Amino acid sequence: GAGVSQSPSNKVTEKGKDVELRCDPISGHTALYWYRQSLGQGLEFLIYFQGNSAPDKSGLPSDRFSAERTGGSVSTLTIQRTQQEDSAVYLCASSRGRIEQFFGPGTRLTVL
């Protein structure tokens, strides 16, 4: 596809379970970002990958959150031992440069 894709679109899980969220960036985009958005609010930066450089993990809220990017393309955000406060929409974006980011539709995570 031409845009950023994310899967699943919706995920409902029970408190304490682990979840994996996937992001497929636009082909050729070297930078990939993860953000979290609470209902009707702005986006909270989580993590940023740029090429082969070490990722900027400064936005990860706890050590239960981790992300990897394999082969410079697909990325997976993992949340271990999910808590109710983790419920949010998780958005992925990619960019070719450092300014314009293109967002996917997001994964809505609900932790019961």
Next chain:
Amino acid sequence: TQLLEQSPQFLSIQEGENLTVYCNSSSVFSSLQWYRQEPGEGPVLLVTVVTGGEVKKLKRLTFQFGDARKDSSLHITAAQPGDTGLYLCAGGSSSNTGKLIFGQGTTLQVKP
């Protein structure tokens, strides 16, 4: 820590009215972007401004970046129901890593 204060948080107006959304910070940003987001979708980039004092127009939308690159405004002329959505400002990190700092968003409703 860089923060962006966006106001107003909610705005409900009649079709044909004008409106302005503000985005303010005490920090300097390398760039300022405005996004529009509809329910169930990711944010879509409207404009990027990078030079202090810069003004950009996109049909009925006018974007301005403050001279000191600490604030920005979005002005919509003769709003239409199709303008309804969540408007987000985002500042490029002063460390120029590509990370974006988002405002809390302005939910705009334009009534026919």
